[in-house]
Amino acid sequence: xxxxxxxxxxxxxxxxxxxxxxxxxxxxxxxxxxxxxxxxxxxxxxxxxxxxxxxxxxxxxxxxxxxxxxxxxxxxxxxxxxxxxxxxxxxxxxxxxxxxxxxxxxxxxxxxxxxxxxxxxxxxxxxxxxxxxxxxxxxxxxxxxxxxxxxxxxxxxxxxxxxxxxxxxxxxxxxxxxxxxxxxxxxxxxxxxxxxxxxxxxxxxxxxxxxxxxxxxxxxxxxxxxxxxxxxxxxxxxxxxxxxxxxxxxxxxxxxxxxxxxxxxxxxxxxxxxxxxxxxxxxxxxxxxxxxxxxxxxxxxxxxxxxxxxxxxxxxxxxxxxxxxxxxxxxxxxxxxxxxxxxxxxxxxxxxxxxxxxxxxxxxxxxxxxxxxxxxxxxxxxxxxxxxxxxxxxxxxxxxxxxxxxxxxxxxxxxxxxxxxxxxxxxxxxxxxxxxxxxxxxxxxxxxxxxxxxxxxxxxxxxxxxxxxxxxxxxxxxxxxxxxxxxxxxxxxxxxxxxxxxxxxxxxxxxxxxxxxxxxxxxxxxxxxxxxxxxxxxxxxxxxx
Amino acid sequence: xxxxxxxxxxxxxxxxxxxxxxxxxxxxxxxxxxxxxxxxxxxxxxxxxxxxxxxxxxxxxxxxxxx
Numbered sequence: 160x161x162x163x164x165x166x167x168x169x170x171x172x173x174x175x176x177x178x179x180x181x182x183x184x185x186x187x188x189x190x191x192x193x194x195x196x197x198x199x200x201x202x203x204x205x206x207x208x209x210x211x212x213x214x215x216x217x218x219x220x221x222x223x224x225x226x227x228x229x230x231x232x233x234x235x236x237x238x239x240x241x242x243x244x245x246x247x248x249x250x251x252x253x254x255x256x257x258x259x260x261x262x263x264x265x266x267x268x269x270x271x272x273x274x275x276x277x278x279x280x281x282x283x284x285x286x287x288x289x290x291x292x293x294x295x296x297x298x299x300x301x302x303x304x305x306x307x308x309x310x311x312x313x314x315x316x317x318x319x320x321x322x323x324x325x326x327x328x329x330x331x332x333x334x335x336x337x338x339x340x341x342x343x344x345x346x347x348x349x350x351x352x353x354x355x356x357x358x359x360x361x362x363x364x365x366x367x368x369x370x371x372x373x374x375x376x377x378x379x380x381x382x383x384x385x386x387x388x389x390x391x392x393x394x395x396x397x398x399x400x401x402x403x404x405x406x407x408x409x410x411x412x413x414x415x416x417x418x419x420x421x422x423x424x425x426x427x428x429x430x431x432x433x434x435x436x437x438x439x440x441x442x443x444x445x446x447x448x449x450x451x452x453x454x455x456x457x458x459x460x461x462x463x464x465x466x467x468x469x470x471x472x473x474x475x476x477x478x479x480x481x482x483x484x485x486x487x488x489x490x491x492x493x494x495x496x497x498x499x500x501x502x503x504x505x506x507x508x509x510x511x512x513x514x515x516x517x518x519x520x521x522x523x524x525x526x527x528x529x530x531x532x533x534x535x536x537x538x539x540x541x542x543x544x545x546x547x548x549x550x551x552x553x554x555x556x557x558x559x560x561x562x563x564x565x566x567x568x569x570x571x572x573x574x575x576x577x578x579x580x581x582x583x584x585x586x587x588x589x590x591x592x593x594x595x596x597x598x599x600x601x602x603x604x605x606x607x608x609x610x611x612x613x614x615x616x617x618x619x620x621x622x623x624x625x626x627x628x629x630x631x632x633x634x635x636x637x638x639x640x641x642x643x644x645x646x647x648x649x650x651x652x653x654x655x656x657x658x659x660x661x662x663x664x665x666x667x668x669x670x671x672x673x674x675x676x677x678x679x680x681x682x683x684x685x686x687x688x689x690x691x692x693x694x695x696x697x698x699x700x701x702x703x704x
Numbered sequence: 705x706x707x708x709x710x711x712x713x714x715x716x717x718x719x720x721x722x723x724x725x726x727x728x729x730x731x732x733x734x735x736x737x738x739x740x741x742x743x744x745x746x747x748x749x750x751x752x753x754x755x756x757x758x759x760x761x762x763x764x765x766x767x768x769x770x771x
Contacts, residue, residue, distance in 0.1 A: 531720050534727065542730050542738035550723075552769055559713040563723050 161446055162371055162406055163285050165217040168292070168306040173324075175331035184210050184303075185502050187322045187335040189310045189348055191215075193224070193284065194470030194487040195341035196291035196304075200238045201495030203298040204616060207502055210333060211295075211302065212324055214309035218288035221447045222369050225281050225404055226481035230572035230595055231488045232276040233673065237615045240294045241276070244287065247405050248280030251383040256564060258389045258551040264561055273656045274598040275609040279481070279569060281404045287484075313338055313348060313466065320465045337498060338466045344454075346472035352463065358456020359530065361477065362417035363537045365453075368430050369408050369446040376401065376409065376438040386437075387566045389536070389551055393436030398536045400566070401437055408446055411437060412478075414536060421450035453477045455526045455533075461490075462515045469494060474522035479532035479567035482525040489573055490518050496616075496671035500695065510696040513580050521573040528568045535565035575674055582677035582690040588662055596621070596673050599656040601640050608650070610657070613638050615673045618691060624663035630684035635691065670694060707757035709765060 175182045186202060188195045191213035199209045227235075227244065235241040255265045270277055295302045305324075312323040320338040324331055340348035349356060377384045385402040388394070397414035404410055411434060415424055423429060425448045434443060457474035461467065470487030494514045500506035538544035553560035575581055576593030584592050598611040614621070620631040622639045631637035642652040642663055652658055661667070668677040668690050677690035715722055730738045750759055 528720070531724050534724070540730065540738070541735050542733070542742075543727055546723075546727065549769075556769065557709075557765075558711060559715050559719070562713045562716055562719050565720065565723075568720070 161221075162408065163283065165220060165285065166289075168216045168304075170216065170307040170327060171305070172328055173305055173308065173326065173331055175333065176326065176329055181321065181332040181334050182210070183334045184208055185336050186210070186339060186498070187212060187310075187320070187333055187337075188339045188341055189322075190340070190342035190472075191288075191292070191304055191306070192219070192341060192343060192470070193287050193291060193484055194491060195339070196288060196295055197234070197238060197488060197491045198339055198341055198469060198495065199302045199304070200240075200291065200295055200298065201491055202499060203295070203301040204238070205495065205499035205503075206301070207499050208301050209303070209339075210335075211304045212308040212310050212322070213304070213306055216306035218292065219284040221449060222283035222285065222404060222408065222410065224284045224287070224481075224484035225410060226279055226485075226569075227282060227287070228279045228481060228485045228570040229274070229276045230570070231485045232280065233595070233598065233611055234488050234492045236276065236612070237492075237673070238291075238294065240290045243290045244280065244282055245277075247286055248282035249383055249403050249405055250277050250280050251385040251402055253377075253382055253384040255384060255386050256389075256554075256566065257386065257391060258548075258554075260392050261555075263551055263554050263564070273600060273659075275600075275611065276598065281402060281410075283404055283408070284484070286405070310342070310347065312351065315352075315463070315465050317464065336465065336502060339494075339498075340466060340468045340472045341470050342472050344471040344475045346468070348466065349458070349468065349472055352466065354458055354463070356456050356458060358454055358475070358526070360454040360456075361452060361533055361537065363452065363533075364415040364417065364419040364421060364424070365451055365478075366413045366415055366419075366424055366430070367447075367449045367451065368411045368413070368434060369404070369448075370411060370434055370438070370443040371406070371408055371446050372438065372441060372443045373407060374441050375403070375407075376441055389547070389564075389566075391436075394433060398566070399437065409438075409443075415450070419450070425450050453533075455530050457519070457522045457526060460515060461518055462511050467494065467498070467511065467514070473518070474526065476525050476529040477533045478529075479536065480525075480529050480569055481567070482529050482570045485570035486521060486525045489521055490514075492672045493518055493521075506695050506697070513578070513696055517573075517575050517578055517580070520575070520578060524573055525570070532565045532567045580670075580676060580694045580696060582668075582686070582693055584678045586678065586680075588665070588678060590661065590667075590675065590678065592675050592677050594675055596667065596669055596675050597660050599660050600654065601650050601657050602653045603650050611673060614669050615671060617671050618676075618694065619669045620687065621667040621669055623657060623661045623665050623667075624681075626664040626681040627666050627684070630666055630681065630687065632688050632691070635687075668694065707755065707761045709758070709761050 186209040188211045191211050256263045308324040314321040322333040383403045388399040390396045400412035461473045469490045476482045497510045538547050550563045572595040574593045576591045581592040600607045620637045628639050640650045642658045664681045666679040670676050676694035
């Protein structure tokens with residue numbers, strides 16, 4: 160009996176069914192999962208209306224994506240939903256890695272107190288979706304979520320898309336300027352458009368079990384841990400993973416091998432003995448079980464004229480490293496401001512092409528990392544298994560080997576350095592154009608303020624140090640932080656957290672998605688205007704200068 | 705005199721890429737062919753390191769870690 164009780168959202172008869180005429184909207188979003196919902200909220204923050212269509216009327220059934228990385232939490236914070244997520248989510252602190260019957264090493268993740276968001280939290284997808292649905296409801300004039308509206312067809316033209324939906328009370332159509340396919344790994348939009356989804360399917364099957372345990376399986380009740388086994392004696396030589404979610408739910412992942420029968424393996428009588436091996440005598444109850452195999456694949460192009468693919472519909476990865484949901488949220492972050500600018504006539508559709516460029520780059524990075532982790536966990540030849548086992552053997556005594564052990568490389572923000580919107584920098588500064596701006600606290604009138612909470616939604620010039628002050632061209636917002644004085648009434652750096660991360664007398668051009676578009680010294684301030692044009696893909700203006 | 709092996713991780717940040725490349729080089733080889741490949745690779749790396757004390761220590765380290 161699952162602990163989370165799904166709310167059934169009501170079916171509301173769409174106005175098109177009453178009037179018979181197709182409704183006109185700037186944007187239709189297919190799929191009310193985390194990606195579609197976040198997309199609608201990001202557009203609403205820019206004042207853009209959207210209709211979200213979902214074939215279902217509940218949030219995620221089963222915990223599914225549970226690990227949300229720092230960058231995702233920063234994006235959720237910009238969307239106004241991070242506080243609830245942080246409050247509910249859990250963070251593991253101690254990681255233990257086992258090989259056969261031995262603990263190879265453990266590590267302690269100390270929180271970075273200079274940044275608002277932790278490295279990640281564990282939170283079931285149903286909570287993430289529920290919070291996003293609640294947030295979307297605050298934009299009642301801009302977001303129209305239509306439960307039980309199943310999109311069954313789309314006619315894409317050069318100037319827009321006609322979307323066809325079916326409901327329990329009949330079919331209707333919408334006329335939209337852009338259609339965003341946020342309909343997941345098995346995207347209906349993608350298959351109707353006949354687009355090739357090329358990649359690599361892994362033969363291994365994995366079993367996920369969520370179990371509820373009143374008493375934690377860890378040595379210290381209050382310290383959450385993540386346990387990963389390579390070749391544990393209790394599970395026939397395959398890998399296993401245990402970590403904690405809210406509500407005393409523990410996620411157990413078991414590699415089953417390529418020949419496993421999914422129906423047979425998911426039966427409680429087969430699942431329960433395996434869990435007993437992991438948690439011992441402590442009582443537990445099964446909450447949710449799923450058997451899955453996975454593919455690493457992506458579309459060649461994410462933008463097809465007026466139809467844009469976002470999240471799993473554009474790219475799928477193995478779960479190791481938590482790069483699926485986290486990668487998708489970075490798509491949302493990247494597309495929101497670009498699509499809004501195009502819809503408002505502030506940018507040409509060329510800007511959308513850079514979504515394609517930047518997020519394909521991100522998807523390839525995620526596929527690379529998750530494929531490597533999967534390969535490490537599932538050696539395909541005897542020699543590969545020998546190498547894997549000897550890396551684990553050396554890991555107990557050699558730091559380099561510890562670094563080679565790969566049970567998933569946790570999603571880190573994708574750098575967009577070297578891509579077309581960013582102005583190259585020749586400086587040796589370790590903050591680079593293309594990076595997501597790092598967070599840090601500064602002070603204003605004695606109060607601590609998080610830098611990232613001041614950035615985003617529009618282009619902003621961040622200037623550090625007195626010599627860089629006041630350089631922002633007209634119409635562009637400037638955030639100035641003084642790191643040398645402690646004057647009241649201005650933004651100061653009393654704890655020197657800004658000084659540790661940024662450089663004095665430097666100018667940072669920050670995009671609406673908090674990525675850095677350009678970095679200049681105070682003397683190079685005249686380069687800001689061309690950099691801004693470049694960051695908005697205004698090539699015709701760039702040519703003039 | 706025995707040399708100390710570097711206790712630092714010198715492969716970072718390219719460890720994962722190196723490991724992937726190493727495993728890919730074995731693709732399609734039989735176990736015996738893979739063993740021969742490993743022998744060639746060790747000999748090439750040994751010549752690259754050159755220092756006999758370092759090599760002796762590495763051999764001892766590998767022997768000590770026998771599982």
